[in-house]
Amino acid sequence: MHGSMSGAGDGRGTRPTAHELARYEALFAARTRSMKSSAMREMMALTARADVISLAGGLPDTSTFAPELYAKLMSQVAAESTARALQYGPTEGMAAAVECIVEVMAAEQTRVDPGEVIVTTGGQQVIDLVCKALIDPGDVIVAEAPTYPGAVPTFGAYQAEVAQIEMDADGMPIDELERTLDSLQAAGRRPKFIYTIPNFQNPGGVTMSLPRRRRLVEVARERELLVLEDNPYGLLRYEGEPLPTLYSLDAQAAGRGGGADLVIYLGTFSKILSPGVRLGWAVAPRPVLEKLNLGKQGADLCTSPVTQLFVAAYFQERDVSGEAGWRGYVERLKDLYRRRRDVMLQALTEHFGDAARWTEPQGGLFIWATLDERIDTTDLLALARKSGVAFVPGRAAYMNGRSGSSSMRLNFAGVPDEEIREGVGRIGKVIREQLGLFGTLTGSSGQASGRLPAAEPAGEQSTPLADVVALPRPKQEGSARRRLDR
Amino acid sequence: MSARKVAVLKGGRSLERNVSLRSGAHAQEALERLGHDVVGLDVGPELVARLREERPDVAFIALHGRDGEDGTVQTLLEAIGVPYTGSGPAACMRCTDKVLAKYLMREGNIPTPEFHSVREAAIKELGAADALLDVEAALGFPLVVKPASQGSALGVKFARTGEELPRALVGAFSYDSKVLIERYVKGRDLAVSVLDGEGQPPPGGERGAPRADGTAPVALPVVEAVPREEDFYDYESRYEIGMTTFVCPAELEAETTARAQQLALQVYTLLGCHGVARVDLMLDRDSGELWVLETNVVPGMTETSLLPQAADAAGIGFDELIARVLASAWRRAPAPAAAPA
Numbered sequence A: 001m002h003g004s005m006s007g008a009g010d011g012r013g014t015r016p017t018a019h020e021l022a023r024y025e026a027l028f029a030a031r032t033r034s035m036k037s038s039a040m041r042e043m044m045a046l047t048a049r050a051d052v053i054s055l056a057g058g059l060p061d062t063s064t065f066a067p068e069l070y071a072k073l074m075s076q077v078a079a080e081s082t083a084r085a086l087q088y089g090p091t092e093g094m095a096a097a098v099e100c101i102v103e104v105m106a107a108e109q110t111r112v113d114p115g116e117v118i119v120t121t122g123g124q125q126v127i128d129l130v131c132k133a134l135i136d137p138g139d140v141i142v143a144e145a146p147t148y149p150g151a152v153p154t155f156g157a158y159q160a161e162v163a164q165i166e167m168d169a170d171g172m173p174i175d176e177l178e179r180t181l182d183s184l185q186a187a188g189r190r191p192k193f194i195y196t197i198p199n200f201q202n203p204g205g206v207t208m209s210l211p212r213r214r215r216l217v218e219v220a221r222e223r224e225l226l227v228l229e230d231n232p233y234g235l236l237r238y239e240g241e242p243l244p245t246l247y248s249l250d251a252q253a254a255g256r257g258g259g260a261d262l263v264i265y266l267g268t269f270s271k272i273l274s275p276g277v278r279l280g281w282a283v284a285p286r287p288v289l290e291k292l293n294l295g296k297q298g299a300d301l302c303t304s305p306v307t308q309l310f311v312a313a314y315f316q317e318r319d320v321s322g323e324a325g326w327r328g329y330v331e332r333l334k335d336l337y338r339r340r341r342d343v344m345l346q347a348l349t350e351h352f353g354d355a356a357r358w359t360e361p362q363g364g365l366f367i368w369a370t371l372d373e374r375i376d377t378t379d380l381l382a383l384a385r386k387s388g389v390a391f392v393p394g395r396a397a398y399m400n401g402r403s404g405s406s407s408m409r410l411n412f413a414g415v416p417d418e419e420i421r422e423g424v425g426r427i428g429k430v431i432r433e434q435l436g437l438f439g440t441l442t443g444s445s446g447q448a449s450g451r452l453p454a455a456e457p458a459g460e461q462s463t464p465l466a467d468v469v470a471l472p473r474p475k476q477e478g479s480a481r482r483r484l485d486r
Numbered sequence B: 001m002s003a004r005k006v007a008v009l010k011g012g013r014s015l016e017r018n019v020s021l022r023s024g025a026h027a028q029e030a031l032e033r034l035g036h037d038v039v040g041l042d043v044g045p046e047l048v049a050r051l052r053e054e055r056p057d058v059a060f061i062a063l064h065g066r067d068g069e070d071g072t073v074q075t076l077l078e079a080i081g082v083p084y085t086g087s088g089p090a091a092c093m094r095c096t097d098k099v100l101a102k103y104l105m106r107e108g109n110i111p112t113p114e115f116h117s118v119r120e121a122a123i124k125e126l127g128a129a130d131a132l133l134d135v136e137a138a139l140g141f142p143l144v145v146k147p148a149s150q151g152s153a154l155g156v157k158f159a160r161t162g163e164e165l166p167r168a169l170v171g172a173f174s175y176d177s178k179v180l181i182e183r184y185v186k187g188r189d190l191a192v193s194v195l196d197g198e199g200q201p202p203p204g205g206e207r208g209a210p211r212a213d214g215t216a217p218v219a220l221p222v223v224e225a226v227p228r229e230e231d232f233y234d235y236e237s238r239y240e241i242g243m244t245t246f247v248c249p250a251e252l253e254a255e256t257t258a259r260a261q262q263l264a265l266q267v268y269t270l271l272g273c274h275g276v277a278r279v280d281l282m283l284d285r286d287s288g289e290l291w292v293l294e295t296n297v298v299p300g301m302t303e304t305s306l307l308p309q310a311a312d313a314a315g316i317g318f319d320e321l322i323a324r325v326l327a328s329a330w331r332r333a334p335a336p337a338a339a340p341a
Helices: A018-027 A030-035 A039-045 A067-080 A082-086 A095-107 A122-134 A151-157 A174-186 A210-223 A246-254 A286-300 A305-316 A325-351 A377-386 A417-442 A446-450 B017-033 B047-054 B072-079 B089-096 B098-107 B120-125 B128-139 B162-173 B235-240 B254-270 B306-313 B318-332
Strands: A117-121 A140-145 A161-166 A193-196 A226-230 A263-268 A279-283 A356-358 A366-371 A407-411 B005-010 B037-042 B058-061 B115-119 B143-147 B157-159 B178-183 B187-197 B216-219 B223-227 B244-247 B276-284 B290-296
Touching (some): A082 A305, A095 A305, A122 A151, A122 A279, A122 A286, A161 A174, A210 A226, A210 A246, A246 A263, A305 A325, A377 A417, A417 B120, A417 B162, B005 B017, B005 B047, B017 B037, B037 B047, B047 B072, B143 B162, B162 B178, B187 B254, B223 B306, B276 B306, B306 B318
Parallel strands (some): B005 B058
Antiparallel strands (some): A117 A279, A356 A366
C-alpha cells in the first residue's frame, strides 16, 4: 500500500514520508473539509472517563430493561427465526417491524400507511438519507437554534448551509421562519427542508406550541417546502397534553385521508426501548420515500433483521393485564425520567440559582441552561472536567461553532439522582468561581454580574438572523489545523 | 543502530490526548519499519508498572501538553532509569511555561513580543486586577491572552479592548492558573523545527554550533501557516477550524529565512533543548521584524504536523526523522548499559 503511493526512485524505498502522507489529503473529497472535528469536540471526547459524571450524553437508561426479558426475546428470535434473522432483509424493512412502527405512530395519535414507512438504522440514518436525497453542496437547510448537535456534522458533511432560527419557550417562532424564508428567497435561494424537533427539543428542551405547528404546516404548504419532523421523545411526556405531530397536521390539511404531503417524519426506538438496537424509521411521501430507499440501498442495503425481529418479538409481549408490554415500559421510563428531571431542576435552582436560566422541559431528556453571557461554556468544560463532570457546550448546537457559547445541554435521563445532584453541584461551583473572578476583575460582585432576567430560553435572541446564516466553508482547500494538530 | 525495544509513550490525560495518540501511532509505525521491537503505552496510572514489566531500552515520548511536555514524565523516566527521547526536565519546564520561556528569552536578548503575566491567585488575593490598567497601557491593544502551559488553541483569547480583557482572562484561567498577556503582533505565522544531527545540514537547513560529541542542532526549512481568511481578530478560528494552509519552505527573502533559522537555533540552545523542538515565530507585518513566540519540546508527529513537513522539505523522510529523534535518547544517556551496542 505504502509502496504504491510512493514515487519510484526517490531513494526512500517504501517508507512513507510526510509529503506522501500529505498526498492522501489530496485524495480526500472536498466534503471532508467540512467534517472536521473542532477543538471543542476533541475536548468532549476527553470527558468520556469512568471518573467523570457525564451529563453530556444523549442517553436513555438501558439498565432499566429486564435482563430476563432481553434474554428470552433474543432466544426466541434465535430459535424461531434463525434463517430470517441471519439473512438480508428488504431495504424498506421487515413487515413485522413496520407493524410495530405503525403501533408507535398510533400512540403518537398519527395514522400512517405501512407502505409509506422505511425502517432505518437508527433515527440518525434518516437525517443522513434525507440530506443525501435533497442536498447539493451549498443548498440551504433551515433549522432551530440551538439544533440537535448530532445533525450538525451530517449537515456539514453534505456541505449544506444552515440558517438557524432562535427559539423561544414555544419552539421555533414561525414569523421569524417566514422572514428568513423571505430573505433567502430575495437572495434567490430556496431552502430544501426545514428541520425541527417539535417535542422537548434537543438540546433546547422546549416544545413547539399548537398554533405554531399549524402555522408551520401552512407555511410549508404555501411555499412547497419539505419539513423533517424529528420526534424521538414524543412519547416521553412527563406533563401536559400531547400535541399533534406535524405529520398528522399535514395529512389532515392534505384532506385525502392519506399521508402527509410535505412532512417527513423521523421516529426511533432508541428512547422508548434501546439505542443499541439501532432501529429508527421515516414516514414520507412516496416520491421522497423512493429516494430514501435508493439512498439506503447504497448505505447499508437493509437494517439488521436481528434487531427488527427482536423489536417485533418485544411488541408481542403482554403484561398481566393483557396490555402491550412496551407501553408499560414507556410508562416506567416516564416515571423514572420525570423524577430525574425534577431532581435536576431542583439541583439547578440550588446550585446555579441566579447565575443562569434554564428550560423546564415537559418531556424528553434534556435541559438547556444559559449562563452569564461572559462565560464561555467550552472553557467552562475544561474546568468542569477537572472537577469530574461533563456537559455539552452550547456551541455544539450551532453550525457556526460560535453561537450558543454561554449555554450548555444537560442530560437528566441517563444518570441516577445522586449523580445528577453531584454533577450539577460541581458545575455550579465552577460557574461561581468564574463569576467571582469576573467580579474581581471588573470590580462588581460576582452574584450581581451573574444575575440575569428570568424566563425565556436560549441566548442571543437579538442576533440578526442574517448573521446566523452562512456556515461551513465548502470551497476550502487544504486542511490541517495548526495548534490542534500541532 | 541495532534493534531496540522501544516504548512509545502517548495519550495521557492532557487536553491534547487525541493529537498525541495520532503522533504516537505514526511514530510507532515508523519505529517498527526501522526494525525495533515497539510497544505503545497509553500513559496512565499503570505507567511505571508497565515500564517495569516491558523493560524497554528506551522511551519514545509522543506526549503533548501536560505530563509529557512539562517534564513530569521525563523526571519519572530518569528516576526509574529509562532513557528517553527529546529534551530533559529542565528544558521541558522552561519551554512549557510560556511565561518563564518569555522571561528567559528577554534575558537572552531574543526578540519576543512585550508581555506580562498574571496568576489567578494574584487577582484573587493580591488585588492584581487593579494593575491590569497599567498592563494595558504598557502593552496596548490588541492583546493575546494565553494559558501559560496549554499547548493547543484551547483557551487562547484575543482582546481588542479593555472591556474584552476580563472575558479573555477568565477564559484562559479555565486552563491554567497562570496566564500570559502578550502584545499581538500582526504578521506572518512561521515555525522553525530544530533537529539534532551529525554531519552536514540537509538542503535548506541551517546548522548551529557543534557540541563536544560532534553533533549540532540543525534548523529545518521554515514553515508558514497561512490563514485562509484575513480575520486577524478571530484568533481561535485561525488555529482551529481547518482554516489554515501550510507552505514549506515558506516564501521568504533569503535573509529572513536565515534570520528565522538562526533565532530558532539560539532559542533552542538558550532553553537547553535536546533532540528536537519547534520554535514558533511571527514576522511583523509592519516592521518586518521577527518575534519568537514559543517553543514546543514535543512537536506533533501526525500526517499534517509541521515538523514532518519541514523535515520532508529538507529531504528527511519520516522514518529518518523518527530515527534521529530516537538517537537523541542515547546521546544524553549517561549509563554505559544504555549506550548503543
